[in-house]
Amino acid sequence: MSVVQHIRSAAVTAIKSLYNQDIALADIAINVTKPEFEGEYTIVVFTFTKFSRQKPEETGQTIGNYLVTNFPDLVAGFNVVKGFLNLSINNAYWIQYLQTNFNNAHSGRKPANGKKVMVEYSSPNTNKPLHLGHLRNNFLGYSIAEILKAAGYEVIKANLVNDRGIHICKSMLAWQLFAHGDTPESTGIKGDHLVGDYYVKFETLLKEQAEPIIARILENDFRDFGGAELEKVEKLAALLHKPEIQQDEEKAGKLHDDIKEIARNKTEIMQQAKIMLQQWEAGNPEVRALWSTMNGWVYDGFETTYKRLGIDFDKVYYESETYLLGKDLVEDGLRKGVLFRKEDNSVWIDLTADGLDEKLLLRGDGTSVYMTQDLGTARLKYQDFQMQQSIYVVADEQNYHFKVLKLILEKLEEPAAEGVYHLSYGMVELPAGRMKSREGTVVDADDLTEEMVNTAAEQTKASGKLQDLSEEELQRLYEIIGLGGMKFFLLRVDPKKRMIFNPKDSIDLNGFTGAFVQYAHARIKSIFREVGITDVSHLDTYRHNDSLLPLEKELIKLNEQFGEILDDAQREMSPAIIANYAFHLAQTFNSFYAEKVEGHYTYSIARAESEDKQKLRLQIISMTAHTIAQSMKLLGIDVPERM
Template sequence: MNVESIISDWCLAGAQALYGNEIAASHIQIQKTKKDFEGDYTLIVFPFVKLARKSPEAIGKEIGEYLLANVREVSAYNVIKGFLNIALTPEFWADRLNQALATPNYGIAEPNSGKTIMVEYSSPNTNKPLHLGHVRNNLLGNAVSKILKASGKKVYMVNLVNDRGIHICKSMIAWKLFGNGETPESTGKKGDHLVGDYYVRFDKEFRAQVKEMVASGMEEEEAKKKAPILLQAQDLLRKWEAKDVETINLWSTMNGWVYEGFEKTYNDLGITFDRTYYESQTYLLGKELVMKGLEAGVFFKKEDGSVWIDLTDDGLDQKLLLRGDGTSVYMTQDLGTAHQRFDEYTLDEHIYVVGNEQNYHFQVLRLVLKKLGFSWADSITHLSYGMVELPEGKMKSREGTVVDADELVDEMVSTARQMSEELGKLDGLTEQQAIDVNRMVGLGALKYFILKVDPKKTMMFDPKESIDFNGNTGPFIQYTHARIKSLLRKAKDAGTEAPSSINLSLCLSQKEIDLIKMLDLYPEVVSTAADQLSPAIIANYAYDMAKEFNQFYHDSPIIKEDNEEIRQMRLALSQQIALTIKSGMSLLGIEVPEKM
């Protein structure tokens, strides 16, 4: 039971003893005492005024005296207007530390004890390699899934690969026109990079054709619709949907190149999925739903044969669901995959991790599914996150001005090695240990810098700032963990190990109590992060913990403490902090080194 619940029970018992059973649990409001006041937790006494018919100050004093007389864990109280500030004994906090020490997987709920949730993330197109924007998506989706699992939810982590549509046809037609048969093997390039190069080449050729047509007297908008290379790509899409053998073979080959490239990037980032869906296998399900909706009068058909839904009465507009030539759009396949997933799994919620530029898309998706009669439509959640920007501005895939995920990972690991060597962090490590630490630090810096920002916010990514060993960074937290592990090893070599419990009668310092309070918050932090779908809550908790420990380490002797019981208590406290930092960072997909 968390501390707020414990104090709520005490205060409820006291209020009922003083003012009768008309006092209900709903009257009890507990919050952490503000830093400017003495105490640990605060009871808001205003809800009792009407029943007790006394002033807030008098009520606060009476409940405070009751707690002091009847609850041995309460050491003092003070009343400020309508607020009763309650102070707890050092023995209470020592017992809370013992409970943490005795709890395997402290802070982590019983597996599969809560709701069943599916989280879709990554969802790449097969016309380009993964870039920095995809990195934020993947890291968010992976961390949110881990945090939901840690809060007791049963979680399915899934990917939907957008492996069909006009985007891949653009890369395919560019390869047919300009590729001369080259392959990843013949060029030495990762397959996703090779295909991405042809997506950029398509855009370059398209722009050139439009410019030439405009120079010949055609309006720009018309030129954009009639550019020969675009018409060829559109024709290729129609051939694909018609199952033209040659087109399907080329599509399979080029997508195969991309999948191999994606797999390496996912492995490097530590990203996994329980299941991968492919749009090419699900878009027909969406078409079936659209046709049923058309027959039921939910949708309507325009003169060109395209199918739409009119959402103007809902404050939106008309939304295309099927093109006039019969080809589908993103909405089509999202309808199909949503139906398939809720049909296959007993889901309480489906979370889509997708950037905020798709807010309207998911608003429409929920609305269309509701109009089709699916009661589970309200169980769809869009985790809308902000874009990642660079100091020089936004990234554009079609122009090739993106930060490639593979190059970014390599750069981060290389920078980690350079900085670690300059600071002497690798002294005493073998070459393999140094390689492993550099990879942990480089990836930890990248992941932490992205995940410490609230998902809803647009963020500016600065690689140099992210890998600093000071401040709110992954390497700072990793180094703190390594420092504690080194401390524990030195203590063991000196014949002292961290005990499994501490003496409750020890006189704890205020700094030790503050650290125990932070540890005590971990289960609540995990729960809150799960409720808010925000890894940033875990990230910043881990930083605060590391910062507070380093101050404690600087001010208080641990191994050199003369009093054996205090020395053991501090070792136990340090060990639990290391375990909690490791646990929290693992929820972010970040490893922490034993040595550094």
């Protein structure tokens, strides 16, 4: 039980006893006491005046007295300022906490709660390498999974690989046309990048072929089209030429995009890609063989990237194996009357009663759409694991999709429905705006990683420290710092907010960064080396007296909060809460470490004023190192012994 919970429950007892009033634990507002006042935690008593029938100050005094008298082990003293009851927690309480946790490497972790949860994340397309946006997804998914584990859940990390579809056919087609048999081996290019290069080639060619078609449309030359398409294009072109539309930039832009899309679909190369997709679906052996080969290259590339990033999965699903699954569900839905069929044979669900639209689930030709696949996959996952919760780490542009997905599953009475949770995160943008593959502003994941590690290497060399380490050890350290910096940078922001990725800030190793927290850890380890201790377990039986200096107490208090922080992070699904906490803890340790009065370190350990103080501080920094390491682990970040 945490201090805050202790205070809550004591306050409830006090109020019951003093005012004969039943009050819920959650209704007691407790804050960390502001630094300018005496005490560590503060109870807000304004709300109690309703039944105390006293002024806030008197109410505070009364409750304070009660707590000191009846809970002396917890509350050693108090002061009241307006309606704020500032409590001084008994040092014995802190010492007791320190004593039991100073060498506990898992202090905040909760026991298993018997619940199972799946976290699906990463879920890449196999036509190009990972980029910055994927990194946020991967780090978030990994971290949330770790946080849930620490909170007592059994976690299945899942990856749903989008390994089929028109986008892969594009890469395949361009490879056939231009590669002359090139492979990752023959070119020395990482597989996912090689395949991505041909995707870009395809897009370039597509653009070239679409341009004359667009130009003709704009000149009212519709020779490329016939039938229903012709009608549509004529209509769009006529609209676009209207003067009032031309003045409306937004509308004109949208029309232009529509025309562009039609033209792109009309290109020869796009037609070929579509034919290839049909061949793939028909199981054409040649197409399937190329598909397997190129996907294989991509998987090798991804494997390398995942490994370097420290990302892993317990279960991998492939869309090529799941994309047909939703059809059974649709059949069930039709039987139950939840879905209906239109004249053209397409199948729909009517969500207008829920304030949404009608949603298509099967095309007229019987093929399924994205939603249908997701419905089927949701059922499959549930059959595989029977988890209570299924978390989808997917960008916020798909909020609507997941809202609908959950709703349809509910209407179909699928048991999987209840657990569906969309962990929606905001886009990563560059200072100049959104990343655009067409404009080549996409930040490649491998490149960025390399840059971060290089920066870490430069900074380490520039510091002139660690010259006795081997090249291997140094390389390992650069990875820890570089990757840690990258992960911390992407995780320190609330997931649901979109974030700006400023490359200059991201490689910084000062301030609110991963390196800052890692550095605090390395400093602690250096103290242990200085004192000549590698193991603190000999302090197990040591019992300190009850005097504590301000930052000694502050550090114990912060460490003690870790359990509550973990609860918050789990409830809010936010690694950012952990990152902020870890930084705050590291910052406080640094103050503790560096405070100096008249040339003497206040909290010196190697040259402590007494053996007693030395042992106490060793316990404190040992606990702090554990908590820092644990927090960072929840973010997927390692901490070094030296840096």
